[in-house]
Amino acid sequence: MDNLMELLKSRRTYRRFEQRQISREIIDEILEAARLASSAANRQPLSYIVVSGAEKVEEVFVHTKWAGALPPEQGQPKEGEHPVLFIAVVENLDINKNCDTDAGLAISNMTLAAWNHGVGSCMIGAxxxxxxxxxxxxxxxxxxxxxxxxxxxxxxxxxVDMEDEEQFKYYLDEKRDYVVPKRKLSDVVRWL
Ligand SMILES: Cc1cc2nc3c(=O)[nH]c(=O)nc-3n(C[C@H](O)[C@H](O)[C@H](O)COP(=O)(O)O)c2cc1C
Structure with missing residues (x-):
């Protein structure tokens, strides 16, 4: 359990990457983690498109926006910092039109399976x-x-603990590491 909590704590959003390929075994494990996720009524409406190889990754990258809370020169990955893999999560609406929770669970499984191998991730809604x-x-x-x-x-x-209501924006520290304020447990939990 300690290891799981450590994995959850350190599995953050990462936005600058080495230009080192991810092995096929790890990619397969990430996809298997998505396949195993729970699904409403077990309908399994999601499918996945794997984008690897520098050229194809760049074709996707140009359509992505990173770190909305930061000025682009701080948050947008620069050349030499781009991701090396994208996995697109596709909703198959003929199976189920309400895919949002399924997608969240699959993405969570994928990012945890990746981080278990030291592979960082960023989900891109924008x-x-x-x-x-x-x-x-x-x-x-x-x-x-x-x-x-x-x-x-x-x-x-x-x-870090979020000390006040205005402090939800993540930022970079002096080492250009991300600092992510989270609301304290006492601020988000109420026991009946
Ligand atoms: C639904 C969703 C959409 C997101 N879209 C983007 C995005 O478009 N670009 C980006 O850089 N980060 C995106 N993120 C990452 C969030 O900014 C990140 O989760 C948040 O700052 C907290 O950091 P953490 O993941 O390390 O806890 C998204 C996260 C979620 C859950």
Whole structure:
């Protein structure tokens, strides 16, 4: 249990990466973790598109926006810092139109399975879904939920207690590591 809590604590969002490929075994494990996720009524409406190889990754990268809380020169990965893999999460609407919770669970499994191997990730909601849907060749029964970026991080990320209501924005410290304020347990839990 200690190891699981350590994994959960350190599995943060990472936004700068080494230009080192992720092995096929690890990619397969990330996908297997998604496949194993719980699903409403077990309908399993999600499918996945794997984007690897520098050229294809760049084709996706240009449609992604990173770290909305930071000025682009701080948050947007620069050349040489880009992810090396994207996995797109696709909703198959003919199976189930309400995929949001399924997608969240699958993404959580994927990012944890990746981090278990030291592979960091960033889920990207702020992407050009129209352009990416075309690039991926999605049908009219399919919708792009999210793309998730992966790579070996070159920075750290630390959680700190959120001391006041205005302090929800993450920031970079003097080492350019991310600092992520989280609401304290006592602020978000009420026991009946
Ligand atoms: C639904 C969702 C969408 C997100 N979209 C983006 C995004 O478009 N770009 C980005 O850089 N980070 C994105 N993130 C990452 C969040 O900014 C990040 O989870 C948050 O700052 C807390 O950091 P943590 O994941 O390390 O706890 C997204 C996270 C979630 C849950």
């Amino acid at each position: 992407c050009n879904k129209a352009a990416l849907s075309e690039l991926f060749g999605l049908t009219e029964d399919q919708a792009l939920h999210t793309v998730v970026a992966f790579g070996y991080p070159t920075h750290e990320s630390h959680v």
